[in-house]
Amino acid sequence: MTARELYLYARARLSEAGIDSPGFDASLLTEHFLGLDRPGLALHGDTVPPEEKRQGFIEAVGQRARRRPLQYILGEWPFMSLTLKVGEGVLVPREDTAVLVEALAARLDRGAQGLDLCAGTGAVGLGICSLAPGARVTCVELDGTAMGYLWKNIERYPGYSCTAVTADVLSAPKGFQGGLDFIASNPPYIVSDELSALQPEVQKEPSLALDGGRDGLVFYRAILKNWAGLLQEGGLLGVEIGETQAGDVSALFAQHGFEDVAVHRDLAGLNRAVTGVKASV
Known part of the structure; x- marks a missing residue:
């Protein structure tokens, strides 16, 4: 899956889980685990992340879908x-x-x-x-x-x-x-x-x-x-x-x-x- 496909997967998964802000959460997870913010995703969304990053991202999305706080997943918060x-x-x-x-x-x-x-x-x-x-x-x-x-x-x-x-x-x-x-x-x-x-x-x-x-x-x-x-x-x-x-x-x-x-x-x-x-x- 490309980075863009992973982001879209996360947004859909979180929306189905009832997360209030699925797009926002998916964006932060994409930036944290894949190293791509929104502009980066627009420019480099067709790249295929390494398997280790992909697995880490999918696991994090699953945790968020199970309602683990986004802040805990990221490990820090502004x-x-x-x-x-x-x-x-x-x-x-x-x-x-x-x-x-x-x-x-x-x-x-x-x-x-x-x-x-x-x-x-x-x-x-x-x-x-x-x-x-x-x-x-x-x-x-x-x-x-x-x-x-x-x-x-x-x-x-x-x-x-x-x-x-x-x-x-x-x-x-x-x-x-x-x-x-x-x-x-x-x-x-x-x-x-x-x-x-x-x-x-x-x-x-x-x-x-x-x-x-x-x-x-x-x-x-x-x-x-x-x-x-x-x-x-x-x-x-x-x-x-x-x-x-x-x-x-x-x-x-x-x-x-x-x-x-x-x-x-x-x-x-x-x-x-x-x-x-x-x-x-």
């Missing part, structure tokens, strides 16, 4: 200006999270120091470093598998002042110094009973990174109760939220003495992040 290592056991970085990163970074002074809680791939922490000059971020992650990806991503960007530590966000912090300029988090926020209704691909991501408890707010309460005290007066707290959680999370911020509480929307107009300023005592 986020803002970054390219992050991903795979089984870590949450896939999503464009929505850029709303949180941009909202915080826009208000940070040079050299600001803070935390990225429930860090996963490090998308939030590294994203802040990419936008806020001199930012120093400690990424906090509990799961060992996710921590492996986190360290790989930190090492990929040695120019950023970013490190990682293992800790449970649901517990009180130990060994962390206060006086922080910011705390950021994209915590688990899916209501436990709703996990089974998620897309098949999302259900293959770690439940530890998705399950926000009975009402989806468990981690927000823990962050405000246990971690917000590490902020200095005037420090910023920012969290990603589910699109229906703005009211509840904003209320929690206010209950814990945060001022200037703001809800930030994504490009689709959906509520995506909440930020607040730690008030003076």
Whole structure:
């Protein structure tokens, strides 16, 4: 089969499997496994790939048809200006999270120091470093598998002042110094009973990174109760939220003495992040 025939096979196979964007996925698989992007496919589509590449491509298409996340198959995924290592056991970085990163970074002074809680791939922490000059971020992650990806991503960007530590966000912090300029988090926020209704691909991501408890707010309460005290007066707290959680999370911020509480929307107009300023005592 030629490269063009392989691409058409992939697009048809993924369409039959119910993939939402079969052409997009087939294009990325073609580029990754056959080395041909869309312009390359137009110019060199009649070439016959080596057997090893062909077999790898067909196997990858089969995995995607079985709803393995495309990001896991490719092994990395873009986020803002970054390219992050991903795979089984870590949450896939999503464009929505850029709303949180941009909202915080826009208000940070040079050299600001803070935390990225429930860090996963490090998308939030590294994203802040990419936008806020001199930012120093400690990424906090509990799961060992996710921590492996986190360290790989930190090492990929040695120019950023970013490190990682293992800790449970649901517990009180130990060994962390206060006086922080910011705390950021994209915590688990899916209501436990709703996990089974998620897309098949999302259900293959770690439940530890998705399950926000009975009402989806468990981690927000823990962050405000246990971690917000590490902020200095005037420090910023920012969290990603589910699109229906703005009211509840904003209320929690206010209950814990945060001022200037703001809800930030994504490009689709959906509520995506909440930020607040730690008030003076």
